[in-house]
Amino acid sequence: MADDAKVKTALIGCGGIAGAHVTGLADLHERGVAEAPQVVAVCDIDVDRAEERAQELAAFGPMPRVYDDVEDLLAAEDEVKKSISAHCIPSTTALPRQRWLPGVM
Numbered sequence: 204m205a206d207d208a209k210v211k212t213a214l215i216g217c218g219g220i221a222g223a224h225v226t227g228l229a230d231l232h233e234r235g236v237a238e239a240p241q242v243v244a245v246c247d248i249d250v251d252r253a254e255e256r257a258q259e260l261a262a263f264g265p266m267p268r269v270y271d272d273v274e275d276l277l278a279a280e281d282e283v284k285k286s287i288s289a290h291c292i293p294s295t296t297a298l299p300r301q302r303w304l305p306g307v308m
Contacts, residue, residue, distance in 0.1 A: 209241040213283045217247035217256040232263040246270040
């Protein structure tokens with residue numbers, strides 16, 4: 204499957220749970236699952252942690268763009284607005300959920 208046909212996703216929050224997602228995506232890649240989503244962006248208020256996750260993802264796919272502000276990610280990444288991994292977002296976050304949650308997978 205061509206990269207432009209893959210589902211484009213973003214990780215918002217790059218802590219422990221995001222690491223489990225990276226591991227799962229790496230496993231899909233190793234098994235040759237062509238339909239595996241492509242992480243095109245990562246976001247965390249700790250930019251160093253976001254950059255570390257991006258490096259982990261780049262080991263088996265393109266290097267994701269790194270953000271430290273979810274609003275910046277949403278403004279720049281039109282292709283992922285409907286495929287953001289919401290379960291990576293802490294329930295206590297102060298994001299404007301009503302603006303983006305209806306389109307989240």
